[in-house]
Amino acid sequence: MKCAGSIDVRDIDESSINIDPIQVGGRLTAEAMKAIIAYGDGYSICDNCRKPFRLDYIKTPPVDVFFRDLAAFLHMDVARVVPGARRGFQAVADTYVQKNDPVLITALSHYTEVLAIESRGGIIREIPKTAENLITPDATATKIEEVTRETGKTPSLLFLDHVDYQYGNLHPVWDITRIAHQYDIPVLLNGAYTVGIMEVDGKEIGADFVVGSGHKSMAAPAPSGVLAATSERASEVFRTTSVKTDITSRTFGIKEVEMMGCTLMGVTLVGMMASFPRVQERVKHWEEELAHGKLVVEALKSIQGTDIRSEYPRKHTLTRVDTTNSFDEVAKTHKKRGYFLSSALKARGIAGTIPGATKVWKFNTYGMTKAQADHVATSFREIAEENGIPSR
Amino acid sequence: MSRPAIDAVFEAMFILTDLRVILRETAPGHVLSPAQQEETLTLLHTLETQVEILRRELLA
Numbered sequence: 001m002k003c004a005g006s007i008d009v010r011d012i013d014e015s016s017i018n019i020d021p022i023q024v025g026g027r028l029t030a031e032a033m034k035a036i037i038a039y040g041d042g043y044s045i046c047d048n049c050r051k052p053f054r055l056d057y058i059k060t061p062p063v064d065v066f067f068r069d070l071a072a073f074l075h076m077d078v079a080r081v082v083p084g085a086r087r088g089f090q091a092v093a094d095t096y097v098q099k100n101d102p103v104l105i106t107a108l109s110h111y112t113e114v115l116a117i118e119s120r121g122g123i124i125r126e127i128p129k130t131a132e133n134l135i136t137p138d139a140t141a142t143k144i145e146e147v148t149r150e151t152g153k154t155p156s157l158l159f160l161d162h163v164d165y166q167y168g169n170l171h172p173v174w175d176i177t178r179i180a181h182q183y184d185i186p187v188l189l190n191g192a193y194t195v196g197i198m199e200v201d202g203k204e205i206g207a208d209f210v211v212g213s214g215h216k217s218m219a220a221p222a223p224s225g226v227l228a229a230t231s232e233r234a235s236e237v238f239r240t241t242s243v244k245t246d247i248t249s250r251t252f253g254i255k256e257v258e259m260m261g262c263t264l265m266g267v268t269l270v271g272m273m274a275s276f277p278r279v280q281e282r283v284k285h286w287e288e289e290l291a292h293g294k295l296v297v298e299a300l301k302s303i304q305g306t307d308i309r310s311e312y313p314r315k316h317t318l319t320r321v322d323t324t325n326s327f328d329e330v331a332k333t334h335k336k337r338g339y340f341l342s343s344a345l346k347a348r349g350i351a352g353t354i355p356g357a358t359k360v361w362k363f364n365t366y367g368m369t370k371a372q373a374d375h376v377a378t379s380f381r382e383i384a385e386e387n388g389i390p391s392r
Numbered sequence: 393m394s395r396p397a398i399d400a401v402f403e404a405m406f407i408l409t410d411l412r413v414i415l416r417e418t419a420p421g422h423v424l425s426p427a428q429q430e431e432t433l434t435l436l437h438t439l440e441t442q443v444e445i446l447r448r449e450l451l452a
Contacts, residue, residue, distance in 0.1 A: 014415040030413045034406045349420020369417060 012351050017372045020352030021318050021362040022165075025197050025217035028271060032219055035274035036267045044266045052254050055262040055269075056080070066273045073280060074195065074210045075203040076228035080238060080256070081214070081264045081272060085192045086112035088211035088227035089159065090119070091258035092188050095237045097122040101156040102147045104180075106135045106171075108164035110190065117159075123151060132311060133167045135160070137175040144183050158185050160207075162200065163193040167310040168318030168362070177206040186233065192216050193318060195226065196279050197366060198286040208233045214268065219275035224268040292373035293317040293365040299377035302392045303384040305329065309360065317366040328358040330387040341383065348379040397449035404442040407435050 001009040012018055013027060028036070039045065048060040056067045071079035082088045089112055097103055099121035105113050107129040117124050127135055127143045140158075148154050158180045163170050177187045186208040191200050195212025196219065202210040214224025229237055238259065241252045255261040264272070297314055300306050305325030310316075327341050334340040338356040345353060353361060365373060381391050414428055424432060 014412060014419060016420050027416075030409055033409045033412070037405050037409070038402060372419070375420075 016346075016349050016351035017368065017376055018352040019350060019363040019365065019376065021168075021364040022216060023352065024317075024364045024366040025193070025219070026213070026215040026222070027219060027367060028221070029219045029275040029278045031274040031278060032221070032271040035270045036221065039267055039270040042266055045269050046265060054254055054256075055264070061270065061273065063269065063273070066276065069276065070226055071228055073276075074191075074212070074226070074228045075201040076207075076210055077231035078234035078238060079226055079228040080259055081269055082211075082225045082227045082259070083263055083268070084215065084223035085110075085190065085211045085213040085225040086116065087223075087263075088209070088225055089113050089116040089188065089190070091227055091237055092157065092209050092211075093117055093120050093122070094258055095239075096157045096186060098156070100151075102151045102153055104140075104143060104147065104155045104158040104185070106159070106161060106164075108133065108135065108166050108169070108171075109159055109161055110165055110192065113159040113190065117157075122156070125150075125155070133164075133169055133309075134311065135171045135176060137172060137179045140176045140179045144180070144185065148183075154183050155185050158187045159190060160187055161190045161192075162195075162205075163191075163316050163318070165193065165318075167320045168193065168314070168316040168364075169311045170315040173207075174205050181206060192225075193316065197283060197289070197317075199283045202228060202230075209237070214272045218272060218279050220272040221268050224264055224272050226272075289317050289366055290314065292368050292370060293319065295370075295373045295377045296363070296365050296380070299380045303380065304390045304392065318362060318364045320360065320362050322360045324359045326384065326389050327387075330389065331358040334387070340387070344383045344386075345379065348375070348382075350376055350379055394449045396445050400442040400445040400449070404439055404446070407439045407442065410435050 003009050018024060045058065049058050056064055058064060067079055071077060093116040097117055097120040101122045102125055103117045103122040104125055104127060106127045114124055125143065125147045127139050129135055144155060160173055160176055161171065162173055173189060180187045188209040188211060189202065189205060189207035190211055192213040193216065194200050195210065196217035200210060208230055210228045212218060212226040214220030215222035238256045240254045241257055244251050293314055297308060297319055300321055301308055303326050307322040309320040309322050331338040331340060336343055338358045341358050342353050342355040353363065384391055411432065414432060415422060418424055418428065
């Protein structure tokens with residue numbers, strides 16, 4: 001079936017249980033799907049934009065209220081929507097990183113944090129991870145000292161992933177932030193895998209900035225996200241234009257420089273807004289999500305030769321698993337080679353793994369019902385059994 | 393302008409969206425619980441009403 005021309009209908013979530021590590025938290029709510037039907041046209045959010053002509057002043061639909069609610073949701077003072085978390089990283093890096101400034105990331109940081117710093121000419125230094133793939137306050141303090149000695153400057157910024165994309169591990173961000181602040185280093189908390197699926201209290205964590213991803217964890221269309229700041233930092237990162245052009249003497253009101261004026265103008269913003277009440281509610285049910293994830297993790301753990309590479313017990317629904325000594329052994333002799341696993345999962349209505357991957361791979365159980373989690377858990381055990389791998 | 397036709401188009405698409413979500417929640421088997429069956433029945437009935445409005449407004 002086609003949507004239009006050569007574009008297939010995308011029905012992966014209607015036909016299957018999707019376990020794609022990056023997709024599940026961004027699936028739309030019914031409310032977002034409905035809002036998008038009505039607001040699909042380009043600048044649809046601008047119907048009632050009046051002076052001073054800025055997104056956060058629009059009252060119909062109530063964008064102004066949404067921005068305030070978004071800040072309160074994160075326990076921060078000011079929030080703006082951005083076209084993806086990466087644009088939040090970029091806005092903060094543009095504000096605080098000068099050429100040759102040292103900037104700290106971690107050994108598990110997302111590549112877009114690196115690019116945001118690189119584009120400013122900053123010197124990137126990584127805080128190493130432990131053998132358990134965690135970032136610790138001690139390693140942070142040591143790295144700050146090292147970098148300061150090396151460059152003669154205190155790092156101008158620390159990018160800290162709340163839960164990392166590689167292992168889905170939950171890092172001790174409160175303690176790390178406290179260390180960074182002892183050196184007067186502002187902290188950007190990357191909540192791409194937490195904001196919108198679990199409760200995030202930016203004030204309690206002590207973050208100067210909290211960045212979230214709409215399309216990754218807030219049931220919103222791509223590209224969307226949030227950049228929230230403390231009031232002190234907001235005046236810097238959300239500074240307004242002060243320029244006057246030379247020939248026409250034009251000025252540009254209260255447009256925010258780092259936001260490039262308005263950010264999200266149609267389906268992305270209205271999708272975020274429409275999903276927001278349900279997002280506020282769903283973060284309270286995180287333990288239920290972990291319980292569903294546990295069913296799948298335990299099933300995989302029970303398959304001989306399978307290791308969970310993420311921290312265990314799991315504190316997040318994104319998990320990295322090593323099946324080199326189980327499913328990959330099967331792949332060596334199976335007629336479908338490495339594709340046997342994704343093929344067997346597909347036959348059971350499970351999608352979202354990388355076809356051919358049988359060594360180390362990731363999955364995410366977020367949003368599954370209990371029945372769906374049971375089905376996925378049973379399926380992994382059945383596939384192992386059918387291929388001669390014993391389960392405990 | 394036919395306000396009823398405009399409203400019926402959106403309402404129908406919203407109902408179909410609710411049905412889409414039921415498909416998602418019950419994938420891959422699409423075996424509906426009694427509550428989901430009841431909800432589906434109500435949605436289909438309301439959808440039929442919207443289709444009737446469109447027939448009346450646009451084709452009569």
